Amino acid sequence: MANLPYNVILDTLPATGSRLEVLFRQAGDGFLQVEYGREQRANLQDSFRIQVINELILSKNLLGLIETVPGIRTNLFHFDPEVLSVLQLIDTIKAAEESVKSIEDIVVESRLIHLPIAFEDSETKKAVAKYVKEVRPGAPNVINGYNLEYIAMCNGVTVEEIKKMLLGTDWYNSGGGFWPGGGFFWPMDPRCAIVVPKYNPPRTWTPEGTVGIGGPCVFTYTTPTGGGYQLFGRTIPTFQFSQKHPLFKDSPFLYRSADRIRFHEVTEQEILHIYEHVHDKTDYQYQIEEGQIPVKDYLEFYNSEEVQRGAREFQARQKEGTKQAPRL
Structure with a gap:
């Protein structure tokens, strides 16, 4: 035995x-x-x-x-x-x-959370600069002081195309993890399925609200912490330990499993204004819609010829981009 x-x-x-x-x-x-x-x-x-x-x-x-x-x-x-x-x-x-x-019989309860995002904001740029100075000088994923150009290179597209993909699909939360209040967000449109390697080694600091991508998943950092996702911008608070804001009264976490987030671009000043009205004045109104994902409808969209053709074309560009991008 x-x-x-x-x-x-x-x-x-x-x-x-x-x-x-x-x-x-x-x-x-x-x-x-x-x-x-x-x-x-x-x-x-x-x-x-x-x-x-x-x-x-x-x-x-x-x-x-x-x-x-x-x-x-x-x-x-x-x-x-x-x-x-x-x-x-x-x-x-x-x-x-x-x-x-x-x-096809499944209908998933799924809220849609609209999140503003400022691309290439000053706070996340500080995190990248700190990394280059203190952790890895000459890091190949840092181009012109940031990670967006490296993300674009890995996927065989331009920075503007990366932004359009990030804004052009809903991101589905398969569940919480990695860090308290976080979620693993996947693109619902396969034509926006960006993939990128993580930092090597990781950062020692990342500001609250930073948005990044590692592998195929988008993540919004709930608190200041280390991290290894490639950075592209900053969004509003998705966690509040004090639970002062009415939205966080019952839980310090914004996200639930099966939530979807949809980004829309704003200025950095708007992001900073919202931080003040979430953590200090606590009067900011989050835009959240109750909803569902009828799986039959989603599969019809996903498997449509137009979507699958676009996904194949993007994957071909990714394959070429991966060959060109420096290894981490």
């Missing part, structure tokens, strides 16, 4: 027409990770399904279930094993999975 290999996969569900194989992985005494498929992939339809299954599980108010952490293709269940057995939890998740017959 001592020589038998240790297997973290406790159970599985077979793949169906609209769902990958479901793996139930032991992740510690009080943690279970549910994962779609054995191969890494980033596909929003996996996240849409995870969000709906997650809501079904939470609606049951299982005694012993502490919290869940949904992601792009996984969900981590934190539970008290003295109250809720892992086998009981797996059976409950299986029943929820079997109740969702087709991905």
Whole structure:
């Protein structure tokens, strides 16, 4: 018995027409990770399904279930094993999975948050300058004192095209993580699927509200911290520890899983004005719309010939850009 290999996969569900194989992985005494498929992939339809299954599980108010952490293709269940057995939890998740017959039947509750952004603002430029001075002089991702030209180079496009892509799609939050209050935001339009390597090594300082991209994900920095995403601008507060502003009364975090953010460009002065009216005067009105993502409609958009042709053309430009961009 001592020589038998240790297997973290406790159970599985077979793949169906609209769902990958479901793996139930032991992740510690009080943690279970549910994962779609054995191969890494980033596909929003996996996240849409995870969000709906997650809501079904939470609606049951299982005694012993502490919290869940949904992601792009996984969900981590934190539970008290003295109250809720892992086998009981797996059976409950299986029943929820079997109740969702087709991905096209899913409708995801999803707020749309409109966020102003100032590109190439002075505060994030200070962070880049500090990095070059104190961490990596001559960093190849810093061109003319910033990261936007490197982002454009990696993707085979111009800086103006990068800005249009950032403004031209909604960014979907697959779940919180990395830093308190943060979210992992993915482009809903594949024609805007920018990809870029992270800083090497990371920065020691990043201002609150900084917006950057690492790999395929956009991130808005909730507090001053280190970080490794390539920077392109600054947005308004998305976290407030003091919870003084009415929006943060019930939670210091702005984002929820499955939220979408849509950027619109403003001046740096407008961003600074909003900071004052969020943290000091607390009278700024965030623009948030309740909404849904009917997955059938989204898939029709995503799979349309126009969108797929544009995505292929962009991917070809990315491939050439990657060859030209310096390695980090």
